[in-house]
Amino acid sequence: MHTYHSPLDLVRERSPERPVALVRPGAVAVAARWFRTHFTGDVLYAVKTNPSPWMIRALAQNGIRAFDVASIPEIEAVTANAPGARLAFMHPVKSRAAIAAAYHDYGVRTFALDSHEELAKIIECAGGAKDLNLIVRLDVEAAGAAYTLSGKFGAPAAKAPALLLAVRRATQDLMGVSFHVGSQCLRPSAYQAAMAQASRALVRAGVFADVVDVGGGFPSAYPGMTPPDLADYVAAIDRGFDDMMVHETTQLWCEPGRAMAAEGASVLTRVELRKDDALYLNDGAYGSLFDAAHSRWRFPVKLVRAAGAAQAPLKPFHFYGPTCDSVDHMPGPFWLPQDVSEGDYVEIGMLGAYGVAMATRFNGFGEVETVEVDDAPMASMFGLAPRSIPTPKIETETVVRLTRPRGKRRKRR
Numbered sequence: 001m002h003t004y005h006s007p008l009d010l011v012r013e014r015s016p017e018r019p020v021a022l023v024r025p026g027a028v029a030v031a032a033r034w035f036r037t038h039f040t041g042d043v044l045y046a047v048k049t050n051p052s053p054w055m056i057r058a059l060a061q062n063g064i065r066a067f068d069v070a071s072i073p074e075i076e077a078v079t080a081n082a083p084g085a086r087l088a089f090m091h092p093v094k095s096r097a098a099i100a101a102a103y104h105d106y107g108v109r110t111f112a113l114d115s116h117e118e119l120a121k122i123i124e125c126a127g128g129a130k131d132l133n134l135i136v137r138l139d140v141e142a143a144g145a146a147y148t149l150s151g152k153f154g155a156p157a158a159k160a161p162a163l164l165l166a167v168r169r170a171t172q173d174l175m176g177v178s179f180h181v182g183s184q185c186l187r188p189s190a191y192q193a194a195m196a197q198a199s200r201a202l203v204r205a206g207v208f209a210d211v212v213d214v215g216g217g218f219p220s221a222y223p224g225m226t227p228p229d230l231a232d233y234v235a236a237i238d239r240g241f242d243d244m245m246v247h248e249t250t251q252l253w254c255e256p257g258r259a260m261a262a263e264g265a266s267v268l269t270r271v272e273l274r275k276d277d278a279l280y281l282n283d284g285a286y287g288s289l290f291d292a293a294h295s296r297w298r299f300p301v302k303l304v305r306a307a308g309a310a311q312a313p314l315k316p317f318h319f320y321g322p323t324c325d326s327v328d329h330m331p332g333p334f335w336l337p338q339d340v341s342e343g344d345y346v347e348i349g350m351l352g353a354y355g356v357a358m359a360t361r362f363n364g365f366g367e368v369e370t371v372e373v374d375d376a377p378m379a380s381m382f383g384l385a386p387r388s389i390p391t392p393k394i395e396t397e398t399v400v401r402l403t404r405p406r407g408k409r410r411k412r413r
């Protein structure tokens with residue numbers, strides 16, 4: 001992979017025709033080391049966030065030895081780039097062939113499930129194996145995440161105790177619980193609340209968990225979404241763990257995706273046309289900008305112009321992607337110098353997580369080149385850049401305050 005000092009050097013040297021993923025393995029290294037030193041347990045990287053070989057290698061080289069995978073191609077991506085790493089198949093619904101291949105061909109011993117039916121499938125496809133680590137995914141109520149991940153997966157509270165008991169009986173190795181508080185979780189207390197729910201299910205079942213897996217959800221910094229310090233999350237999880245009924249050897253795991261990967265890449269796009277305040281870019285909703293289109297996230301942007309830095313005052317723009325679909329629209333607003341025009345490049349930051357990983361080939365677009373840069377990400381949870389991204393006027397920032405939701409607060413007498 002070719003390395004440039006900055007996106008500007010790349011634009012000056014060869015005006016790229018296609019979108020370019022600008023990757024920063026150094027930023028991933030810092031995130032990996034932070035989790036390794038601050039989280040009081042095992043850190044499993046959630047591969048779906050960004051399965052690129054450079055990402056997996058950067059994590060493995062910086063002490064991440066376990067990976068949360070959801071498919072055989074993800075397992076192959078890890079075995080190719082982090083040989084010897086521990087694999088946990090954390091998708092609660094797997095095909096029989098995938099379970100068998102994972103167990104027999106790739107040495108996977110850890111599997112998640114949220115139903116009796118999936119438990120039976122895992123045991124059958126692993127040939128009646130007794131050396132399974134079985135993790136029960138629980139549906140938890142958690143407030144404070146930008147994306148809720150409940151509903152689709154997770155045993156509901158009423159059914160969890162019977163399932164926990166069945167799993168306890170099915171394995172001689174580890175039995176655990178897991179949940180996901182939702183992605184981009186802006187409230188550290190959500191973890192403690194979820195752990196309390198997991199604890200109640202365990203007490204009702206009358207079993208001890210060998211593993212408590214608090215899942216992903218750790219946030220990154222985006223315009224208008226400045227999360228609390230990551231240390232607050234670790235502290236909330238430690239408190240939640242102290243309150244759980246567990247034994248001395250119970251392991252604590254987490255599965256960060258976004259927080260580990262977001263700072264690791266941005267995307268360099270080109271303006272193919274300008275119409276008033278609309279910029280037609282060569283990347284969009286079917287490419288790396290799914291969240292900018294469908295969740296109306298505003299990502300930080302920078303103008304990259306071969307002729308040099310622009311001094312013009314900033315003005316809000318919205319973006320269209322390259323496909324013919326009218327949903328290929330990113331409303332923003334994205335603040336750029338008011339003289340931005342065709343042929344300029346726009347770097348869109350904080351796309352290492354759920355960015356390039358989401359691209360499709362719709363309409364003949366979606367091919368992205370990967371280039372390494374060694375400048376800083378546009379924002380950082382780890383001190384590489386400011387955590388809060390300034391957003392010019394019109395938009396008011398929703399800094400999350402650690403108070404109880406209104407209405408639930410008790411009246412003072």
Ligand SMILES: *Cc1c(COP(=O)(O)O)cnc(C)c1O
Pocket residue numbers: 046048049068090091180182183184215216217218255256257258259
């Ligand atoms: C997606 C996912 C993660 C990662 O979530 P983030 O919000 O990106 O940290 C972790 N665990 C499971 C089971 C997931 O599906």
